[in-house]
Amino acid sequence: xxxxxxxxxxxxxxxxxxxxxxxxxxxxxxxxxxxxxxxxxxxxxxxxxxxxxxxxxxxxxxxxxxx
Numbered sequence: 627x628x629x630x631x632x633x634x635x636x637x638x639x640x641x642x643x644x645x646x647x648x649x650x651x652x653x654x655x656x657x658x659x660x661x662x663x664x665x666x667x668x669x670x671x672x673x674x675x676x677x678x679x680x681x682x683x684x685x686x687x688x689x690x691x692x693x
Contacts, residue, residue, distance in 0.1 A: 635660075 649659035
């Protein structure tokens with residue numbers, strides 16, 4: 627698992643409020659949302675390579691019928 631490092635962040639309160647609303651919509655914490663946005667920007671700019679992308683596929687499971 628990747629190490630995490632605490633980092634104090636000074637942020638404009640309007641931007642923080644918008645991030646809070648966005649994170650609520652995405653069911654993430656504000657911290658996780660900020661990290662997600664930063665990661666996406668780094669990948670898009672070519673500064674990091676996305677190595678692991680987890681894709682979850684939901685399939686219906688046949689349930690045995692009671693006779």
